[in-house]
Amino acid sequence: MRLRIRIFHLYHLLRRPLTVGVRAVVIDAHGAILLVRHTYVGGWHLPGGGVEPGETLEDCLVRELREEGNIVLLGSPVLKSVHLNRSASRRDHVAVYLVADFRQEGKRKPDLEIAEARFFPLDDLPDGTTSGTRRRLAEIFNGQPVSAEW
Structure with a gap:
């Protein structure tokens, strides 16, 4: 799986296209944030991924x-920021949305991509929460200045 992902990234770096992704800050009625842990990369992340050809940002988010x-989603997500993600490539951008109006249709079961998806209190994030995730949360909830970079 990791080799496939690396080959995919190498292919896209060589082609040099602009890539766009989305991440969601999903906050429940108790102030807990949804984080996911992938099987192919370490840490806890905001849920999201790459926009497919012909797909809008919101379609991708959904x-x-x-x-x-x-x-x-039960209501409209709110676009909070857009960041250049140099760790993916020099041409990768990530749009961050705030999602508060939603329902969860059962717990997410682990599979080949997602090891775990859980809600955590904002003041008690798990060890391994990525620095990018922590920065986005601080920008949205603690009034930190929004960085142009991920």
Whole structure:
């Protein structure tokens, strides 16, 4: 699986296309945040992924939330920021949405991509929460300045 992902990234780096992704800050009524742990990369992340050809940012958000957390949007997500993600490539951008109006259709079961998806209190994030995830949460909830970079 990791080799396939590396080959995919190498292919895209060589072609040099602009890539766009989305991440969601899903917050429940108790102030807990949905985080996911992937099988192919370490740490806890905001749910999200890459926008497919012909797909809007919001279409991608809807798809990724369903796939990664069994989350169904009930209201409109709020675009909070857009960041350059140099760790993926010099041409990768990530749009961050705040999602508060949703329902979860059962717990997310582990599979080949997602090892775990859980809600955590904002003041008690798990060890291994990525620095990018922590920065986005601080920007949205603690008034930190929004960085142009992931």
